[in-house]
Amino acid sequence: MTVTVVIEIPVELYNIISDIAKKRGKSVEQIILESFINSVDPKRRIELYLQLHETFLKEFEKFYNKGDLVQAGEKLWGAVTALLNAIGEIKNLPHYSHRDYSEIIEYIAEEIKNPSLTLMFAAAERIHANFYHAFLRKNTFDELKKQVLTLISILKDYLQRILK
Numbered sequence: 001m002t003v004t005v006v007i008e009i010p011v012e013l014y015n016i017i018s019d020i021a022k023k024r025g026k027s028v029e030q031i032i033l034e035s036f037i038n039s040v041d042p043k044r045r046i047e048l049y050l051q052l053h054e055t056f057l058k059e060f061e062k063f064y065n066k067g068d069l070v071q072a073g074e075k076l077w078g079a080v081t082a083l084l085n086a087i088g089e090i091k092n093l094p095h096y097s098h099r100d101y102s103e104i105i106e107y108i109a110e111e112i113k114n115p116s117l118t119l120m121f122a123a124a125e126r127i128h129a130n131f132y133h134a135f136l137r138k139n140t141f142d143e144l145k146k147q148v149l150t151l152i153s154i155l156k157d158y159l160q161r162i163l164k
Contacts, residue, residue, distance in 0.1 A: 049082045102121070120147045
């Protein structure tokens, strides 16, 4: 279950968090979560990342249906990285930077013997880049979206296997 809570913070603080998020290629929500996540029990951390994943997927659908590809793509990227954060927690792999995410994808691709995972992740990165530059047309976005949704499905299956 996801609850939306509105917290008022000074615009200066929001701008700092937003700048950090942009530099790290993450959402504001992810930066806030990461700021306190280490004080949370490891099992609960995984649950939080999975909840964040579901929230991002719902938001992706909402923005996509409105035709806002820039925001939809960023939410889709967030859904991918939330899964990678959960996997990083379980496998005790770093999961704090874009490079860490690439390393996790390479690790999984080798483990499950599916090198196409790296291409699917590249599609997710391209959609993420669209957040900053708004260069994708709908047809291209839709093709990339298919690859990213396939990646998400594979990552979810992988998570189910390693959580057992």
